[in-house]
Amino acid sequence: MGQPGAGTTRRGGQWWRPWMRTKVYMGGSIVVIFAIVGALGPYVAPYDPNHQSLETMLQAPQWFWGAHFLGTDNLGRDILSRIIFGARVSLLIAFAVVFISGFVGVILGATSGYFGGNIDFTIQKFVEVVWAFPPLLLALSIMAFLGQGLGNLILALVAQRWIQYCRVTRGQSLSLKAREFVISAKSLGASDAQIIARHIIPNLIQVSLVIGTFAMASSIISEASLSFLGLGVPPEIPTWGTMLADGRIYISTAWWLALFPGLSIFVTVLGINLLGDALRDVLDPRLKRAGTYI
Amino acid sequence: MGTYLLRRLIGTIPVMVLISLLVFLLIQAAPGDPTLMLLGEDSTQEDIDQATKRWGLDQPIYVQYVKFFMSAVQGDFGRSFKYDEPVLDVIINRIPATLELASASVIIAVIFAIPLGVWAAAKPNSWVDNTGTTFGLFGISMPSFWFGIMLILLFAGILNILPSAGRDTYGISGEPITGFYILDSALQGNWAGVRDGAEHVFLPALALGSNMLGILMRVTRSSVLEVMHEEYVTTARAKGLVERRVLWRHVVSNALIPVITVVGLELGTLLSGSIIVETVFSWPGSGSLLVTALNARDHPLVTGLVLVYTAAFVAINFLIDVLYAIIDPRIRY
Numbered sequence: 156m157g158q159p160g161a162g163t164t165r166r167g168g169q170w171w172r173p174w175m176r177t178k179v180y181m182g183g184s185i186v187v188i189f190a191i192v193g194a195l196g197p198y199v200a201p202y203d204p205n206h207q208s209l210e211t212m213l214q215a216p217q218w219f220w221g222a223h224f225l226g227t228d229n230l231g232r233d234i235l236s237r238i239i240f241g242a243r244v245s246l247l248i249a250f251a252v253v254f255i256s257g258f259v260g261v262i263l264g265a266t267s268g269y270f271g272g273n274i275d276f277t278i279q280k281f282v283e284v285v286w287a288f289p290p291l292l293l294a295l296s297i298m299a300f301l302g303q304g305l306g307n308l309i310l311a312l313v314a315q316r317w318i319q320y321c322r323v324t325r326g327q328s329l330s331l332k333a334r335e336f337v338i339s340a341k342s343l344g345a346s347d348a349q350i351i352a353r354h355i356i357p358n359l360i361q362v363s364l365v366i367g368t369f370a371m372a373s374s375i376i377s378e379a380s381l382s383f384l385g386l387g388v389p390p391e392i393p394t395w396g397t398m399l400a401d402g403r404i405y406i407s408t409a410w411w412l413a414l415f416p417g418l419s420i421f422v423t424v425l426g427i428n429l430l431g432d433a434l435r436d437v438l439d440p441r442l443k444r445a446g447t448y449i
Numbered sequence: 450m451g452t453y454l455l456r457r458l459i460g461t462i463p464v465m466v467l468i469s470l471l472v473f474l475l476i477q478a479a480p481g482d483p484t485l486m487l488l489g490e491d492s493t494q495e496d497i498d499q500a501t502k503r504w505g506l507d508q509p510i511y512v513q514y515v516k517f518f519m520s521a522v523q524g525d526f527g528r529s530f531k532y533d534e535p536v537l538d539v540i541i542n543r544i545p546a547t548l549e550l551a552s553a554s555v556i557i558a559v560i561f562a563i564p565l566g567v568w569a570a571a572k573p574n575s576w577v578d579n580t581g582t583t584f585g586l587f588g589i590s591m592p593s594f595w596f597g598i599m600l601i602l603l604f605a606g607i608l609n610i611l612p613s614a615g616r617d618t619y620g621i622s623g624e625p626i627t628g629f630y631i632l633d634s635a636l637q638g639n640w641a642g643v644r645d646g647a648e649h650v651f652l653p654a655l656a657l658g659s660n661m662l663g664i665l666m667r668v669t670r671s672s673v674l675e676v677m678h679e680e681y682v683t684t685a686r687a688k689g690l691v692e693r694r695v696l697w698r699h700v701v702s703n704a705l706i707p708v709i710t711v712v713g714l715e716l717g718t719l720l721s722g723s724i725i726v727e728t729v730f731s732w733p734g735s736g737s738l739l740v741t742a743l744n745a746r747d748h749p750l751v752t753g754l755v756l757v758y759t760a761a762f763v764a765i766n767f768l769i770d771v772l773y774a775i776i777d778p779r780i781r782y
Binding site: 280283284285287288289290291292295296297299300301302372376379380383384385386399402403406407410413414417420421424425428429432 | 463464465467468471472475476478479480586587589590591592594595598599601602606717718720721722724725728729739740743744748751755758759761762763766
């Protein structure tokens with residue numbers, strides 16, 4: 156870290172290993188497709204995702220031969236359109252969560268490692284407490300007590316997700332602060348805030364990028380889990396999780412209700428994980444041992 | 450090591466105190482008046498004032514917290530609104546089911562993941578390795594609840610060979626002894642009960658364990674690959690041991706140390722995964738109880754479950770540390 160030139164040439168050869176290339180291409184294209192479909196949402200969706208119709212209730216997928224490519228749900232809503240709008244919601248939420256978690260986590264991690272002492276102790280105690288909750292349980296409690304809503308949902312998903320950033324960047328800034336360029340900046344009279352913002356944080360970007368990719372994948376799953384339990388966004392917004400919750404009820408009669416939204420989650424998360432794997436191998440192989448991919 | 454463990458054990462106390470504080474603050478932040486919720490919308494102002502006094506809600510917030518904390522330590526989380534029983538009793542009744550499901554998941558994950566991981570590592574970049582790694586990634590990327598729904602569709606819906614919900618067929622299991630149905634049936638020699646229990650637990654356990662399976666497979670693979678390059682492995686080969694013996698005796702036994710840690714760490718994920726998988730399979734454990742409590746807005750029960758789950762998670766993490774110190778003699782504190 157810190158001197159990108161030295162690192163990348165040494166590992167340059169790895170990048171072109173066939174499996175790695177496959178990972179990047181597969182993961183990349185999945186993510187790009189879903190992102191484009193999500194972004195274009197209203198323009199590509201064949202129907203209004205909330206348009207209900209008794210006449211078209213529970214129709215099986217008609218592929219290219221009918222009006223509803225992936226069929227319709229119990230209220231006659233077009234599944235493909237709902238999946239497209241779901242992509243939009245899921246990706247937007249995941250993006251917001253990753254960005255906010257990264258922002259909070261990196262700043263706290265950098266501050267914690269750079270200052271040490273009491274500041275470090277306080278931040279790390281807080282990290283320890285929040286991390287002591289089983290994954291998802293804190294998010295569940297926040298949603299349960301504070302109520303449904305987009306803001307609360309993002310808060311609930313950020314609640315534990317900033318910690319991974321904080322822990323890794325703390326360790327890195329501990330070693331960064333002893334490096335010559337930080338010491339020389341200090342001797343030139345730079346303030347602590349300047350050093351953190353100009354010299355520490357830029358060196359934490361690479362590692363945060365890798366953590367962010369995996370955080371994106373886990374946010375999508377957590378958001379779907381919360382929505383599945385009815386604790387996510389309000390019911391009028393179509394998401395993959397709420398679609399799955401409906402699909403579960405009709406599983407014995409209408410398999411397409413549960414298959415497609417779940418498949419969308421699975422494929423998106425798989426794509427992001429593939430990208431993350433490749434990114435980690437290229438940027439920072441040491442992370443493999445830190446268990447970040449879990 | 451004794452002092453280390455003692456220090457570590459004492460260290461969990463402030464964490465638990467702070468957790469209870471965080472949960473308490475969350476409850477306080479909940480919108481809506483708790484007295485109104487308990488008494489009903491049509492209660493008079495007099496009733497409300499009386500109840501506020503009786504429950505000590507008119508006292509300063511730190512006094513309320515101390516009360517909350519002291520009763521929580523004694524296992525008193527109040528009465529459940531929904532079940533009208535002490536919260537702790539309701540929870541304790543449901544715990545064996547969750548433990549049974551979790552153990553079955555761990556067993557399935559370990560049985561498949563370790564041989565697959567070792568096999569993949571023994572032949573790096575072969576088709577075995579690539580297929581195994583891909584499936585590992587699938588396991589990690591698949592939402593367990595969706596996998597569960599798909600398993601129901603396939604095994605209960607289409608093939609119709611396994612049950613899709615519950616822990617047992619009514620009337621098959623005998624008197625409960627431990628609360629673990631499979632174990633109880635085995636103790637009573639009720640083999641039909643054992644079979645029935647195993648059939649019921651298989652699908653949910655597979656759904657819940659798929660994530661752990663993927664992670665364990667990957668960890669085993671990378672851990673075995675790493676150990677393969679150790680000098681003592683070269684020595685073992687140099688003295689003429691058969692490759693299979695080198696692999697299992699010298700490599701795997703050493704490579705399993707990080708794997709055991711990951712099993713421990715993943716128990717926490719399993720715990721929260723059980724919340725949602727139990728709901729999918731109508732498994733009568735503490736996870737589906739939490740979802741029921743959430744939907745019924747049964748705040749005392751939710752609070753109790755959150756605290757019990759978190760305490761279990763803290764305990765698991767402590768036990769991993771103990772286990773780690775025991776199995777790896779190289780670690781000294």
